Each structure stands twice: as C-alpha cells, then as structure tokens.
Amino acid sequence: MGKNKLLRMDNIGIAVESLDDAISFFKEIGLELEGRTTVEGEWSGNVTGLGSQSVEIAMMVTPDGNSRIELSQFLTPPTISDHRNAPVNSLGYMRVMFAVEDIDEMVARLSKHGAQLVGEVVQYEDSYRLCYIRGVEGLLIGLAEELGNK
Structure with a gap:
C-alpha cells in the first residue's frame, strides 16, 4: 500500500455574525466571492457534529485562485x-496572513471598514513590512509587504 499524499489545503473556515460585512471586508483586501449558498440538513450536521444545522456560507478566493476562505454564518444552531x-497568544485560530503590494495603502483602505492596527507597522530586516489588524468582527488579520521586489 502506498502512503496517502496530501494534495493541497482547500480553505480555512471562519464563522461570522454578518456574512455581508465579512464578504465586503475580504473583497476590500482583494479576495473575490466565488460562491454563496446555504448548507443545511442532517448530512452537514453529521460532518460538524452539530446535528441538524443551517449555515449560510460564502467562499472567497485569492486572485491567484490558490487560496480560499470559507465564511460561515450559522443560522441554526x-x-x-x-x-x-x-x-x-491565545490557543486556537491565530490569524490569516495576506501578502500585499502596499501595506500603508491597504491599512488605510481597511480602516475605512473599521479595521484597527493591533500594534504598529514594523520592518523585518530588509525583507518585509508587517502588521496585524483587527478587521471585521474583530478578526485578526496579518498583512505583509515584501521589500526589494518593486
């Protein structure tokens, strides 16, 4: 028997209160809405262990098509x-990091959606400028601007 090989990471899931607000925020970062639907019934609850459930989901995809975020708004339970x-430094989900062209411009755009810097924009050696922001619904988002490739 051959060893099972990992093919790819499909997505990261984030539960939100307002799907519309989260879609808007992630669109501002540069992700595109790939699809939106409601998933419900016993079969989906069997996957999550919640029993019968109804969840509205939106799949957001990066411009290169390689990475996705599945946003979920639980209707029931x-x-x-x-x-x-x-x-x-809490256990569990820490943050999602996005590579951006211009970190200052991105922070300014996202602040119009209520995002706030957690600390400050810092430079790591001659490689990156980095920051963490609290975005829509308090989600922790990392931004990284690679230096020297402009």
Whole structure:
C-alpha cells in the first residue's frame, strides 16, 4: 500500500455574525466571492457534529485562485462561543496572513471598514513590512509587504 499524499489545503473556515460585512471586508483586501449558498440538513450536521444545522456560507478566493476562505454564518444552531477578540497568544485560530503590494495603502483602505492596527507597522530586516489588524468582527488579520521586489 502506498502512503496517502496530501494534495493541497482547500480553505480555512471562519464563522461570522454578518456574512455581508465579512464578504465586503475580504473583497476590500482583494479576495473575490466565488460562491454563496446555504448548507443545511442532517448530512452537514453529521460532518460538524452539530446535528441538524443551517449555515449560510460564502467562499472567497485569492486572485491567484490558490487560496480560499470559507465564511460561515450559522443560522441554526446558534453560535455558542466567541473568541474573535482573544489576544494573539491565545490557543486556537491565530490569524490569516495576506501578502500585499502596499501595506500603508491597504491599512488605510481597511480602516475605512473599521479595521484597527493591533500594534504598529514594523520592518523585518530588509525583507518585509508587517502588521496585524483587527478587521471585521474583530478578526485578526496579518498583512505583509515584501521589500526589494518593486
């Protein structure tokens, strides 16, 4: 028997309160809405362990088509936990990092959607400018601008 090989990472899932607000925010970063639908019924609840559920989902894709974020708004059952504003050293989901061309311009655009810097924009050696922001619904987002390739 051959060893099972990993083919790819399909997506990361993020539960949100407002699917419309989250779609708008991730569009501003540069992702495109690939599709939006409602997933419901016992079969989907069997995957998540929640039993019968109804979840509206939106699949967002990066411009290169290689990475996706699945945004989920649970209609039933209701959400029971909220750790969106946990500090970066909390266990579990930490952040999603995006490579951008102009970090200052991106921070300015996202601040119009309520995003706030967690610390400050810093430079790492001659390689990157980096920052963390709290975006829509308090989600932690990383931005990285590669230096020297302009």
